[in-house]
Amino acid sequence: MLEVRNVTAGYAHFTALWDVxxxxxxxxxxxxxxxxxxxxxxxxxxxxxxxxxxxGGLAFEGRxxxxxxxxxxxxxxxxxxxxxxxxxxxxxxxxNLKMGAFLPRARRAYGESLERVxxxxxxxxxxxxxxxxxxxxxxxxxxxLGRALMSRPKLILLDEPSMGLAPVMVxxxxxxxxxxxxxxxxxLVVEQNVRQVLKLVDRAYLLEVGRIKMEGRADELSxxxxxxxxxxxx
Amino acid sequence: xxxxxxxxxxxDHEMIEPIFLAxxxxxxxxxxxxLALLALGLNLIFGVLDIVWIAYVDLVMLCMYVVYFLVMVYxxxxxxxxLGGLAFGVLLGIAxxxxxxxxxxxxxxxxxxxxxGGLLFFIQSFATFLWTTDHRxxxxxxxxxxxxxxxxxxxxxxxxxxxxxxxxxxYLFLTRxxxxxxxxxxxxxxxxxxxxGASPQRVYIVTSAVGGAMAGIAGALLSIQYSVHPYFGAAxxxxxxxxxxxxxxxxxxxxFVAAFILSEIxxxxxxxxxxxxxxxxxxxxxxxxxxxxxxxxxxxxx
Numbered sequence: 001m002l003e004v005r006n007v008t009a010g011y012a013h014f015t016a017l018w019d020v021x022x023x024x025x026x027x028x029x030x031x032x033x034x035x036x037x038x039x040x041x042x043x044x045x046x047x048x049x050x051x052x053x054x055x056g057g058l059a060f061e062g063r064x065x066x067x068x069x070x071x072x073x074x075x076x077x078x079x080x081x082x083x084x085x086x087x088x089x090x091x092x093x094x095x096n097l098k099m100g101a102f103l104p105r106a107r108r109a110y111g112e113s114l115e116r117v118x119x120x121x122x123x124x125x126x127x128x129x130x131x132x133x134x135x136x137x138x139x140x141x142x143x144x145l146g147r148a149l150m151s152r153p154k155l156i157l158l159d160e161p162s163m164g165l166a167p168v169m170v171x172x173x174x175x176x177x178x179x180x181x182x183x184x185x186x187x188l189v190v191e192q193n194v195r196q197v198l199k200l201v202d203r204a205y206l207l208e209v210g211r212i213k214m215e216g217r218a219d220e221l222s223x224x225x226x227x228x229x230x231x232x233x234x
Numbered sequence: 235x236x237x238x239x240x241x242x243x244x245x246d247h248e249m250i251e252p253i254f255l256a257x258x259x260x261x262x263x264x265x266x267x268x269l270a271l272l273a274l275g276l277n278l279i280f281g282v283l284d285i286v287w288i289a290y291v292d293l294v295m296l297c298m299y300v301v302y303f304l305v306m307v308y309x310x311x312x313x314x315x316x317l318g319g320l321a322f323g324v325l326l327g328i329a330x331x332x333x334x335x336x337x338x339x340x341x342x343x344x345x346x347x348x349x350x351g352g353l354l355f356f357i358q359s360f361a362t363f364l365w366t367t368d369h370r371x372x373x374x375x376x377x378x379x380x381x382x383x384x385x386x387x388x389x390x391x392x393x394x395x396x397x398x399x400x401x402x403x404x405y406l407f408l409t410r411x412x413x414x415x416x417x418x419x420x421x422x423x424x425x426x427x428x429x430x431g432a433s434p435q436r437v438y439i440v441t442s443a444v445g446g447a448m449a450g451i452a453g454a455l456l457s458i459q460y461s462v463h464p465y466f467g468a469a470x471x472x473x474x475x476x477x478x479x480x481x482x483x484x485x486x487x488x489x490f491v492a493a494f495i496l497s498e499i500x501x502x503x504x505x506x507x508x509x510x511x512x513x514x515x516x517x518x519x520x521x522x523x524x525x526x527x528x529x530x531x532x533x534x535x536x
Binding site for chain 2: 048050069070071074075079080082086087088089090091095098099100101102103106107147151
């Protein structure tokens with residue numbers, strides 16, 4: 001479904017990704033793990049078009065997307081839940097969800113999508129008139145997921161969904177992702193919380209200083225070794 | 235010892251009849267409507283683009299000329315001329331965005347200020363060149379009406395009612411439509427809205443068109459109350475910026491309230507002392523407020 005081929009990318013004077021390749025098949029959940037500064041966020045930004053790759057290819061369902069702007073890539077069915085969630089804090093929960101359905105295709109199905117999201121996350125329905133900024137961390141993550149679902153994506157990119165949350169809340173957020181997964185969405189998740197995320201996904205990649213160092217099926221990967229590598233880089 | 239106040243001592247404010255104060259208060263509210271419209275248009279654009287259109291009130295002035303020419307030279311009825319001014323404002327807003335703002339979107343703020351400030355001088359000079367410094371007015375024979383002993387200008391009343399309708403229309407647009415909600419969303423997080431599938435440039439163009447529409451409506455409503463001349467922007471520009479800053483740049487509710495606060499100060503101060511003194515007091519209060527609440531009256535305390 002998604003193919004990243006030999007992508008090199010970065011910012012002005014800094015290269016964050018070197019020759020990275022990965023693939024996500026339809027229906028899969030895939031994780032990219034690695035220590036802070038490994039280039040995980042940059043990888044998702046390249047896929048969703050926030051920054052263009054310097055070289056390499058990017059294909060989604062056989063169509064090349066490399067260098068397309070973010071607002072066009074969403075239209076192809078890739079929803080990006082960015083680092084820090086990036087909700088619209090002064091808008092209500094309902095308006096945040098509405099913005100998730102901004103694309104013409106998603107707008108036509110707005111009512112139906114809204115019902116599905118509210119059924120999946122009933123708390124959001126209760127708080128629909130509340131400002132997004134007033135929600136708790138876990139609820140904000142829920143809203144960020146719901147907003148992504150409103151665009152009727154085929155692939156969801158999740159950037160550090162557990163970031164900044166208390167340990168109990170981290171487990172709750174992983175439950176939310178499991179719920180989304182159960183709906184049949186394909187997921188590419190970037191996480192530092194290796195132990196938890198490996199329980200959730202089918203396959204995982206280890207990214208280190210901008211390069212893929214390891215990959216494999218989540219259940220086959222020796223958790224010990226993977227965790228050690230991800231954190232310590234040994 | 236009371237030498238300092240001598241020139242104004244001739245009108246002792248103790249002697250002003252309450253009816254004049256009431257009339258001034260009502261006139262302040264009427265003036266506030268159009269000022270709110272100006273401030274909201276400017277603030278809307280600032281909130282979304284992070285750029286202050288220094289030349290905003292000069293665009294209003296151009297719209298006033300359009301209304302003047304349509305009505306006085308081409309003989310259009312006033313309401314149709316007003317709509318013409320509105321349409322011209324929309325086109326002007328889009329043109330300013332495409333020709334002037336788009337190339338400098340990622341420039342340092344000082345360059346953006348210089349560019350929109352340069353536009354101001356360009357418009358002023360160009361208007362002087364084309365139409366000279368003559369004051370021109372749309373001659374309307376609108377009555378002065380008496381309400382409970384107060385004398386109010388019918389033109390002002392009409393302008394106020396239409397401004398409030400325009401503000402309500404803007405409110406509904408920003409809260410009820412997808413693109414309007416997107417405009418508010420972009421003002422909170424530009425990057426995230428692109429991830430929702432909204433082309434930033436498209437949102438900017440719609441915002442500039444709406445800001446231009448506000449300028450067009452304000453221009454039409456001002457042209458039935460004031461005569462237009464190339465330096466009209468210099469008369470209404472500073473007060474418009476003050477309202478935006480007092481209400482909090484980008485804060486729409488703040489701008490709306492600030493418009494009425496300042497227009498009341500100017501109007502009541504004008505009756506008690508003189509119009510100039512009204513402005514002096516408004517500016518002093520503005521400066522004091524900037525020290526007390528630099529983020530505007532509605533700034534949330536972090």
